[in-house]
Amino acid sequence: MKARSTSLRGTKKPREASGAEGGTPRSRLPHAERKAQILETAGRFFSEHGLTAQTRALAQECGISQRLLYRFFPTKEDLLAEVYREEILGHFKSVWFVELQDRSRPIEARLNDFYKDYLASVLTRRWLRLFMYASLADARMAPDYIAGVVIQLLELIVQEVAAEQGVDLPDDKDLLHEAAWVLHGAISHYAIRRHLYHAGSTLPEDRVVRMQVRMFIAGFQSYFEAEAEPSG
Amino acid sequence: MKARSTSLRGTKKPREASGAEGGTPRSRLPHAERKAQILETAGRFFSEHGLTAQTRALAQECGISQRLLYRFFPTKEDLLAEVYREEILGHFKSVWFVELQDRSRPIEARLNDFYKDYLASVLTRRWLRLFMYASLADARMAPDYIAGVVIQLLELIVQEVAAEQGVDLPDDKDLLHEAAWVLHGAISHYAIRRHLYHAGSTLPEDRVVRMQVRMFIAGFQSYFEAEAEPSG
DNA sequence: ACACTATGTCGTCAAGTGATGACATTCAGG
DNA sequence: CCTGAATGTCATCACTTGACGACATAGTGT
Numbered sequence: 001m002k003a004r005s006t007s008l009r010g011t012k013k014p015r016e017a018s019g020a021e022g023g024t025p026r027s028r029l030p031h032a033e034r035k036a037q038i039l040e041t042a043g044r045f046f047s048e049h050g051l052t053a054q055t056r057a058l059a060q061e062c063g064i065s066q067r068l069l070y071r072f073f074p075t076k077e078d079l080l081a082e083v084y085r086e087e088i089l090g091h092f093k094s095v096w097f098v099e100l101q102d103r104s105r106p107i108e109a110r111l112n113d114f115y116k117d118y119l120a121s122v123l124t125r126r127w128l129r130l131f132m133y134a135s136l137a138d139a140r141m142a143p144d145y146i147a148g149v150v151i152q153l154l155e156l157i158v159q160e161v162a163a164e165q166g167v168d169l170p171d172d173k174d175l176l177h178e179a180a181w182v183l184h185g186a187i188s189h190y191a192i193r194r195h196l197y198h199a200g201s202t203l204p205e206d207r208v209v210r211m212q213v214r215m216f217i218a219g220f221q222s223y224f225e226a227e228a229e230p231s232g
Numbered sequence: 233m234k235a236r237s238t239s240l241r242g243t244k245k246p247r248e249a250s251g252a253e254g255g256t257p258r259s260r261l262p263h264a265e266r267k268a269q270i271l272e273t274a275g276r277f278f279s280e281h282g283l284t285a286q287t288r289a290l291a292q293e294c295g296i297s298q299r300l301l302y303r304f305f306p307t308k309e310d311l312l313a314e315v316y317r318e319e320i321l322g323h324f325k326s327v328w329f330v331e332l333q334d335r336s337r338p339i340e341a342r343l344n345d346f347y348k349d350y351l352a353s354v355l356t357r358r359w360l361r362l363f364m365y366a367s368l369a370d371a372r373m374a375p376d377y378i379a380g381v382v383i384q385l386l387e388l389i390v391q392e393v394a395a396e397q398g399v400d401l402p403d404d405k406d407l408l409h410e411a412a413w414v415l416h417g418a419i420s421h422y423a424i425r426r427h428l429y430h431a432g433s434t435l436p437e438d439r440v441v442r443m444q445v446r447m448f449i450a451g452f453q454s455y456f457e458a459e460a461e462p463s464g
Numbered sequence: 465a466c467a468c469t470a471t472g473t474c475g476t477c478a479a480g481t482g483a484t485g486a487c488a489t490t491c492a493g494g
Numbered sequence: 495c496c497t498g499a500a501t502g503t504c505a506t507c508a509c510t511t512g513a514c515g516a517c518a519t520a521g522t523g524t
Contacts, residue, residue, distance in 0.1 A: 028490065028501055050368060052284045054481065065503050070483065132364055135428050136282060142429035174433040178440055182418050182447055185425070189417030190410075192424075196367050197374035201406040208410055211455065215414055219451030223443065260471055260520065286511060297473050299514080308512065 035072045038062055042079060043087045047129040051080055051137055084141070087130050091122045092149055100156055107164045111157070111213040115187050119205060123191035132196065154180035161217060167224045179223070183216040267304045270294055274311060275319045279361040283312055283369055316373065319362050323354045324381050332388055339396045343389070343445045347419050351437060355423035364428065386412035393449060399456045411455070415448040 029037065041062045046053060055076055059066040073079035096117070100110050134141040155173075158180045162169045169176060190208060194200035201208075261269065273294045278285060287308055291298040305311035328349070332342055366373040387405075390412045394401045401408060422440060426432035433440075 031500080034501085050282075050284070052282070055483090056481075066482090067484080067504080068502060071501080076482065129368060132368060132428075136361060136364060139430050143431045146425075146429060146431045174435050175443075178433055178435055178443065179447070181422065181425070182444055185421030186414050186418040189421040189424075190413065192421075193378075193413070193417070196364070197378060198371050199375045199378045201410055203406050203410055211407075211410065212414055215411070215448070215451030215455045217451075218454035219447030219449075222450035222454070223447045263470080266471080287513090288511075298512090299474080300472060302513065303471075 031072075034064075034068075038064075038069065038072060038079075039083060039086055042083045043126065043130070046080065046083060046133070047087070047126045051133050084130070084134055087127065088134065088141075088145060091127060093117070093121065096153070097156060100153075100160060103160075103163070107160050108213055108217055110160070111183075111217075112210055115183075115209045115213065116206065119187065119191055119209065123188060123195075125195035128191060128195050150184070151177065154184060157183070158220075161220055162224065165217075165221045165224075167221065169224060179220060182219070183212060186212055186216075263304075266296075266300075270296075270301065270304060270311075271315060271318055274315050275358065275362070278312065278315060278365070279319070279358045283365050316362070316366055319359065320366065320373075320377060321380075323359060325349070325353065328385070329388060332385075332392060335392075335395070339392050340445055340449055342392070343415075343449075344442055347415075347441045347445065348438065351419065351423055351441065355420060355427075357427035360423060360427050382416070383409065386416060389415070390452075393452055394456065397449075397453045397456075399453060401456060411452060414451070415444060418444055418448075 042058055045058050045061050049057070055069055056066045059069055062069075069079065073082065096114055100114055102110060131142065131145070154177050158169065158176045187209065190200075190212070274290055277290045277293050281289070287301055288298045291301055294301075301311065305314065328346055332346055334342060363374065363377070386409050390401065390408045419441065422432075422444070
């Protein structure tokens, strides 16, 4: 079907970007390059079709034979593990920790910028679908990510918000985490709605983030001021 | 489970609750009863193992032969569709609409009660996993649920909160939905964290809900009061 | 006892499914 | 040109998986 190319193919010249039917080998690539290409394609592929999708379909999407996958990864599980490491853990920017602590700017502006970037860099359709498939399949996937990265983020955020508002925070770590989750969860769920549920609104993302952040800051202040002053 | 009757059943005594190895038929059930039992087991089964899990494993979990499944459902897809209808759409309580509009009680108390019940009735591990598997596999699943039920809930909530606070709401429906999603999404994400990510805190659920609701109410008021009064 | 129907199982088929051995092609270095 | 390693494919194996025909058993009415 795809061998419909316009003939005149000189002597041996390998054709590019065509299906996998002939016997003619496709363009040869050095090991590292081919592996990177497979991982890139696999990220997209498993994100869309789930971790139970078949290696043959992945190979076809890569434009290579199924056998070739096994020159780079001993088993499908090893391939999945590498995809997970790259796609899930590889999008976090350490600069966020710095920027969120820049007290020369109002916390509202810092949070607006951070979450705008976090939505664009981490909470993408691809990341969310992979993360969800992995979480559903393996109970240990999500906790590692959350414990390793998100918790630090949450602690930093409550600290910065409280500092700007001059409120005293209780010592209960779990309570503080949960308070920061109010914002982080709401924005995460907004991304889930858009990319997984396909039920996003027509509002521009910026506006949603700004509303979320502003409501959070006001709610946070109200809540912890009232907590700190039990007297009516 | 029900065939646990006290034995003494004459000559042929079919064994119970055992694997499917002999050839001895299991306890016979009338059509409707067996179908209900299959659907119940299938809900649990597919929720745990995903929609791509195998009919043979499901049959074993039901304690019946794989062939018997096909006496009740023409294909696996038909079975999945019935499971989805029962498990996803069948837990919504219409009484919630009534209770949320009971203005003899403060909106905070109404929201606390509602979300406590919503978490217990809808946002269970089983419901969430099924909903997520279905959303990932079929882009049309989640929007149907959200458009059919949740949107009405969101509109009711913003309306009730605004009424108690005496604030004027803008006309932008999408903005109002998004505002209510701040609370609904944060609580949904809390459930996702607990049941899908296995990363829940040690705080009791009641307390988390109360904090979410209180922060939302304060943030909502602050946000829409400021929106309505652009001056000062 | 007899037949009839509903309930339930065994065995099997055809299409897939991860994985692997054997073989083909390219290319650098002598 | 020769050689050997790297890159790539085909064919295939053993096992899975949805689906179904043929058959077995239990309960019921007559």
